[in-house]
Amino acid sequence: DGGITQSPKYLFRKEGQNVTLSCEQNLNHDAMYWYRQDPGQGLRLIYYSQIVNDFQKGDIAEGYSVSREKKESFPLTVTSAQKNPTAFYLCASSQHLGNYGYTFGSGTRLTVV
Amino acid sequence: KQEVTQIPAALSVPEGENLVLNCSFTDSAIYNLQWFRQDPGKGLTSLLLIQSSQREQTSGRLNASLDKSSGRSTLYIAASQPGDSATYLCAPGASDDYKLSFGAGTTVTVRA
Numbered sequence: 057d058g059g060i061t062q063s064p065k066y067l068f069r070k071e072g073q074n075v076t077l078s079c080e081q082n083l084n085h086d087a088m089y090w091y092r093q094d095p096g097q098g099l100r101l102i103y104y105s106q107i108v109n110d111f112q113k114g115d116i117a118e119g120y121s122v123s124r125e126k127k128e129s130f131p132l133t134v135t136s137a138q139k140n141p142t143a144f145y146l147c148a149s150s151q152h153l154g155n156y157g158y159t160f161g162s163g164t165r166l167t168v169v
Numbered sequence: 170k171q172e173v174t175q176i177p178a179a180l181s182v183p184e185g186e187n188l189v190l191n192c193s194f195t196d197s198a199i200y201n202l203q204w205f206r207q208d209p210g211k212g213l214t215s216l217l218l219i220q221s222s223q224r225e226q227t228s229g230r231l232n233a234s235l236d237k238s239s240g241r242s243t244l245y246i247a248a249s250q251p252g253d254s255a256t257y258l259c260a261p262g263a264s265d266d267y268k269l270s271f272g273a274g275t276t277v278t279v280r281a
Contacts, residue, residue, distance in 0.1 A: 099258075101268060104268070157218045158213070163211065163212050
C-alpha cells in the first residue's frame with residue numbers, strides 16, 4: 057500500500073544533541089512537508105519541498121534543517137539551536153504544491169531529556 | 170498572516186446526534202480548504218477538500234460547506250457514532266503560495 061512512513065515513533069534527545077527524523081513516501085508525490093504540533097495548537101510549517109534538491113523555509117524554520125536528495129525522502133534534523141524541540145512532528149506529502157489533498161505520516165514524538 | 174479559529178474546542182454528544190463543527194479564517198484569499206481527522210497520538214487523515222469555487226463537498230455522512238467571502242467553513246457529521254470520536258482540524262490553503270494554515274481543532278467525543 058502507498059503511504060508515508062515516519063521513524064522513529066518516539067525519540068529522546070539530550071541537551072546539545074542533533075537528531076534526525078526520517079520521512080519516506082512511496083506515493084510518487086513531488087511535494088513534501090514537515091509540521092510541528094504542540095498541545096492545544098494547530099500545526100505549524102517548518103520546511104517544505106516542491107521538487108528534489110529544492111526546499112523552502114516555513115513559518116518556524118529556525119533550529120531545523122532538511123534535505124531532499126531523493127523524491128521519496130525528506131529527512132528533518134533538529135539541531136542544538138532549537139531551544140524547545142519537545143513536540144510531535146508530522147511529515148506530509150501531496151501530488152504537487154497547491155490544489156491537491158495531503159497525505160500525512162503517523163508522526164514522531166520528540167522529547168528532550 | 171492567516172489566523173484560523175475552530176469553535177467549539179471540545180464537544181461531547183450522545184450517539185446518533187448530528188455534529189456541527191465551525192471554522193473561521195481571517196484571510197479570504199484562499200485556494201481551497203481541507204478538513205482532517207486526527208486520532209490521539211496519530212497523524213492526520215484527509216476527510217474533505219473544498220475548492221475555493223465550491224460551496225460544499227460531501228462524502229458519506231460528512232458534508233462541508235464553504236463561505237469564502239465571510240471566512241467560514243462548517244463540517245457536518247450526520248448520525249454520529251463512537252468511532253467518530255477524534256479531533257477535527259480545518260486548514261485553508263493560501264491562494265498565493267498554497268501553504269495550509271491549521272486551526273487548533275475541535276475534539277469530539279461521541280458517547281455510546
